[in-house]
Amino acid sequence: MPYGNQEEAYKNASTLSLLTTEQALASFAVLITELKRNFSAQACPVVLFGGSYGGMLAAWMRLKYPYITIGSLASSAPVLARESVSCFNTIKTSWDVI
Numbered sequence: 001m002p003y004g005n006q007e008e009a010y011k012n013a014s015t016l017s018l019l020t021t022e023q024a025l026a027s028f029a030v031l032i033t034e035l036k037r038n039f040s041a042q043a044c045p046v047v048l049f050g051g052s053y054g055g056m057l058a059a060w061m062r063l064k065y066p067y068i069t070i071g072s073l074a075s076s077a078p079v080l081a082r083e084s085v086s087c088f089n090t091i092k093t094s095w096d097v098i
């Protein structure tokens, strides 16, 4: 959590700009590397697991930082999801119904 807490991190556009997928992946790269160093476990292989958004992060970690982990399991992770006008219109219409 950048800035130490949610209230500060959600404060304005500048602080919100740190809450990106790229930043989350970079944070995991640092966290895993530090944990391995702190526990003298540099030789230990790491496998990531995640579901939904966490699954997408697990898959993208393998693409962006392939040297940090040896594998990942991405469950129910829509890594290939794409926006479409049809989807946009369906969601927009559903708000009126809700």
Ligand SMILES: *[C@@H]1O[C@H](CO)[C@@H](O)[C@H](O)[C@H]1NC(C)=O
Pocket: 008, 011, 012, 014, 015
């Ligand atoms: C946004 O909030 C941060 C943290 O409090 C602050 O340092 C920064 O000046 C603020 N930026 C704007 C544009 O208000």
Ligand SMILES: *[C@@H]1O[C@H](CO)[C@@H](O)[C@H](O)[C@H]1NC(C)=O
Pocket: 031, 034, 035, 038
């Ligand atoms: C690793 O150890 C350093 C020094 O004690 C500490 O500052 C840091 O928070 C630790 N990192 C993790 C991810 O545990």
